[in-house]
Amino acid sequence: MTARTAAVLLAAGSGSRVGADRNKVLLDLVGVPVLVWSVRTVLAVEGVHRVVLVVRPEDAEEVRDAVSPHLGAHDLWVVEGGRERHDSEWRALEVLAADIEAGELDVVAIHDAARPLASPALWRAVVDAAVEHGGALPVTRLPALLGRDGRPAPEVVAVQTPQAFRAADLLDAHRRAQAEGFVGTDTAACLERYTDLVVVGVGSDTANLKVTWPEDVALAAELVSRRSR
Numbered sequence: 001m002t003a004r005t006a007a008v009l010l011a012a013g014s015g016s017r018v019g020a021d022r023n024k025v026l027l028d029l030v031g032v033p034v035l036v037w038s039v040r041t042v043l044a045v046e047g048v049h050r051v052v053l054v055v056r057p058e059d060a061e062e063v064r065d066a067v068s069p070h071l072g073a074h075d076l077w078v079v080e081g082g083r084e085r086h087d088s089e090w091r092a093l094e095v096l097a098a099d100i101e102a103g104e105l106d107v108v109a110i111h112d113a114a115r116p117l118a119s120p121a122l123w124r125a126v127v128d129a130a131v132e133h134g135g136a137l138p139v140t141r142l143p144a145l146l147g148r149d150g151r152p153a154p155e156v157v158a159v160q161t162p163q164a165f166r167a168a169d170l171l172d173a174h175r176r177a178q179a180e181g182f183v184g185t186d187t188a189a190c191l192e193r194y195t196d197l198v199v200v201g202v203g204s205d206t207a208n209l210k211v212t213w214p215e216d217v218a219l220a221a222e223l224v225s226r227r228s229r
Helices: 034-043 057-070 085-101 120-133 167-180 187-194 214-228
Strands: 005-011 048-055 077-080 107-112 134-141 157-159 163-166 198-203
Touching (some): 005 085, 034 048, 034 120, 048 057, 057 077, 077 085, 085 187, 134 187, 167 187
Parallel strands (some): 005 107, 048 077
Antiparallel strands (some): 107 163, 134 163
8 A cells, every 4th residue: 555645845945055036946947946846746656645845934925826836636735944944844744743643644755845856756765665664765875985094985875855754753753852952953863863763775866956056956957858858
């Protein structure tokens, strides 16, 4: 049976590093805003029952206008984000808490909306791995490094999103973090502190880029063009 999944798209950042005067997820990417690519992808993933888009308060109206033409019959909840990523995740989980407690959701997947090229296959892979192991995140191998002694250093990987976790465990970890005032640097840090959940890596690639710098928008557009060919 396909896991009943909630997708949380984090879009509460800014456009400062990308050199824009607006939230980078609202920048144009081949005719539609960056975040629309993530929204359309996640709506195509089998088993996704809830979609929560976390935004800055000042962007909420523009975000709604941007995504509404692409929703079809689907519902999407827009939630105002917090100061830190951890806070934004918690606000999304608060919205999903009743469904999680009622057993309506098996998995919560959390994704940076500024990664517009994550494929449905990658979403499916991390969700399936989360069902089997407890948690999963996409990783790519970085080029080999040499240590100070000239010998190869231990393998290093880069971590991406979407990251998926068993819903009840994730909610419990965040509730305990709230009670103690703990703020994790990412979702996995919160789970590591409060659960024994196993988090595994799922192979990804560098095409799942995050729009961070000005050249990233042009690179993403080129990758979209290549896929269409």
